[in-house]
Amino acid sequence: AQSVTQLGSHVSVSEGALVLLRCNYSSSVPPYLFWYVQYPNQGLQLLLKYTTGATLVKGINGFEAEFKKSETSFHLTKPSAHMSDAAEYFCAVSVTSNTGKLIFGQGTTLQVKP
Amino acid sequence: EPEVTQTPSHQVTQMGQEVILRCVPISNHLYFYWYRQILGQKVEFLVSFYNNEISEKSEIFDDQFSVERPDGSNFTLKIRSTKLEDSAMYFCASSERLPPSYEQYFGPGTRLTVT
Numbered sequence: 518a519q520s521v522t523q524l525g526s527h528v529s530v531s532e533g534a535l536v537l538l539r540c541n542y543s544s545s546v547p548p549y550l551f552w553y554v555q556y557p558n559q560g561l562q563l564l565l566k567y568t569t570g571a572t573l574v575k576g577i578n579g580f581e582a583e584f585k586k587s588e589t590s591f592h593l594t595k596p597s598a599h600m601s602d603a604a605e606y607f608c609a610v611s612v613t614s615n616t617g618k619l620i621f622g623q624g625t626t627l628q629v630k631p
Numbered sequence: 632e633p634e635v636t637q638t639p640s641h642q643v644t645q646m647g648q649e650v651i652l653r654c655v656p657i658s659n660h661l662y663f664y665w666y667r668q669i670l671g672q673k674v675e676f677l678v679s680f681y682n683n684e685i686s687e688k689s690e691i692f693d694d695q696f697s698v699e700r701p702d703g704s705n706f707t708l709k710i711r712s713t714k715l716e717d718s719a720m721y722f723c724a725s726s727e728r729l730p731p732s733y734e735q736y737f738g739p740g741t742r743l744t745v746t
Binding site for chain 2: 549551553558559560561562563566568607609611615616617618619620621622623624
């Protein structure tokens with residue numbers, strides 16, 4: 518069965534510092550992987566996704582993630598944090614099914630300090 | 632930009648009462664989902680809906696839960712007799728075509744509090 522683990526429920530960085538949010542997955546078949554962001558009082562918004570092809574995926578707002586099959590990881594990075602990046606981030610895997618359901622990690626709250 | 636909307640944003644109900652959570656998916660979308668997040672826990676899949684029928688449901692989605700698309704625009708989640716453990720944030724999502732090639736768009740959620 519597929520599962521997702523996000524290491525660190527809270528991450529705090531200084532403005533301008535590197536953002537690294539960790540995600541590891543478990544899947545018996547090639548996974549589809551996603552990062553979503555949730556700003557206060559808003560829905561989950563897709564940041565980026567990996568389906569097939571290039572393992573380094575670029576998303577919105579300067580974020581990117583690299584699919585590493587050998588490490589079963591899909592960590593999210595951004596070279597320089599902005600105050601507006603403060604939000605909750607969710608990693609998810611799509612189950613191989615005909616319904617497209619997502620299995621989520623527990624989420625990581627990113628705090629950006631001035 | 633089209634968006635998924637959900638009402639109400641916050642619902643408080645007493646244990647044993649019925650609640651209906653409402654969602655308006657994006658108009659040309661064909662696949663619909665409900666997820667929930669209990670405070671401090673993971674976002675969990677509840678049910679997927681396509682072509683006016685449930686396509687998949689989780690073990691959480693027992694006989695107390697039902698979904699309906701009554702008028703071609705709304706997508707509702709009904710809980711017949713709420714329990715304390717149903718307190719959670721409920722998210723609706725929709726997709727134009729079958730994910731993952733097509734993105735699931737999420738609503739802002741309804742916070743359900745059962746007292």
